[in-house]
Amino acid sequence: MKYQSRQDALLVLEDGTAFVGKAIGKIGTTGGELCFNTGMTGYQEIYTDPSYYGQIIVNTTAHIGNYGVFEPEQESGSVKFCGLVCDEFASIYSRKRADHSLQRYLEEAGIVGISDVDTRKIVRYIRSKGAMNAMISSEILDKDQLLHKLRTEVPSMLNLELATQVSTSTVYDMGNPSSDIKVAVLDLGIKKSILKNLANRGVYCKVFPAQTPFQEMKLWEPNGYFISNGPGDPGVMDYAVDTVRDAQESGSPVFGICLGHQILARANGLNTYKMHHGHRGLNHPVKNLITGRCEVTSQNHGFGVAKDELDKQDRVEITHLNLNDQTVEGIRVKERAAFSVQYHPESSPGPHDSRYLFDEFIDNMQKS
Numbered sequence: 001m002k003y004q005s006r007q008d009a010l011l012v013l014e015d016g017t018a019f020v021g022k023a024i025g026k027i028g029t030t031g032g033e034l035c036f037n038t039g040m041t042g043y044q045e046i047y048t049d050p051s052y053y054g055q056i057i058v059n060t061t062a063h064i065g066n067y068g069v070f071e072p073e074q075e076s077g078s079v080k081f082c083g084l085v086c087d088e089f090a091s092i093y094s095r096k097r098a099d100h101s102l103q104r105y106l107e108e109a110g111i112v113g114i115s116d117v118d119t120r121k122i123v124r125y126i127r128s129k130g131a132m133n134a135m136i137s138s139e140i141l142d143k144d145q146l147l148h149k150l151r152t153e154v155p156s157m158l159n160l161e162l163a164t165q166v167s168t169s170t171v172y173d174m175g176n177p178s179s180d181i182k183v184a185v186l187d188l189g190i191k192k193s194i195l196k197n198l199a200n201r202g203v204y205c206k207v208f209p210a211q212t213p214f215q216e217m218k219l220w221e222p223n224g225y226f227i228s229n230g231p232g233d234p235g236v237m238d239y240a241v242d243t244v245r246d247a248q249e250s251g252s253p254v255f256g257i258c259l260g261h262q263i264l265a266r267a268n269g270l271n272t273y274k275m276h277h278g279h280r281g282l283n284h285p286v287k288n289l290i291t292g293r294c295e296v297t298s299q300n301h302g303f304g305v306a307k308d309e310l311d312k313q314d315r316v317e318i319t320h321l322n323l324n325d326q327t328v329e330g331i332r333v334k335e336r337a338a339f340s341v342q343y344h345p346e347s348s349p350g351p352h353d354s355r356y357l358f359d360e361f362i363d364n365m366q367k368s
């Protein structure tokens, strides 16, 4: 009854593993890095988060689409991820204020997906073999043909620069223009909820394109610099590393989230690396090493800050640690007012435990 009108679809992983399911979204073919997100809510925020650009998302929660879509829940002006894998895809949505169905939303955005596959099996597979590229098709149902297309057309996420593809092309502002606190935002693929968190605390933000040099942002005389989240490999973003180093050395407060954290780390001589399969979900436990308190955090990253160089220097200290795998979740530059976190304090979606970090950034600006 529920899948009557849906045609078959095929999901093929880079190593040749295949899953057969039903077509959702647009009829077509799509490829990208296959990632899983364990969050039980917030699918629309995930699909519109620019950090997911170039990625196919496996939503592990059992039902997707059941509360429809609602415009204010978008994290950017359009859908950014490139494919959806889920178990039960709801054709009927129940929420009064929803604009329309997820099916219509995906179709209009040109997103190809597959449902009715064993998402737990896929997750166990990625967890043991590591992140890999995949392709979904509802038009090519021959596994060998799709695998060939995948292997020849989809680039590896390693060494891929994607921030310039999702960053703003023009400078824009947000918040109260007469505010005392002005923040220059380096947009590497920013989520709207981060800007809202700053604006709601009385900050006036000016958002600059990814490749804006520091001197150009400085002309505006901001009180601090914010380095955003975003897609791709931080290891090939030297342009942003230079900007962030200059911002930090100017003595102004700097705050980075996720990709911004990785760039701040690189600006201080630390390395980033591609993780085995990344962290994507809403319940990742993090310990704040300064206060000793734990936070349940929202996460989305496939790269991390390596500990090797960290252990050899005393310029940067670790402020937050992941309690699942002891990876670096936050750093602070000791002689500067610069800090960053790997996870998402704007938590959209997710628990609000870490919102205090926005207040700390504002404190830093008020003190300086």
Ligand SMILES: NC(=O)CC[C@H](N)C(=O)O
Pocket (backbone or CB within 6 Å): 051, 228, 229, 230, 231, 232, 233, 234, 257, 258, 259, 260, 300, 301, 302, 303, 304
């Ligand atoms: N959310 C983000 O900013 C992601 C950062 C980076 N692209 C990663 O996958 O690790």
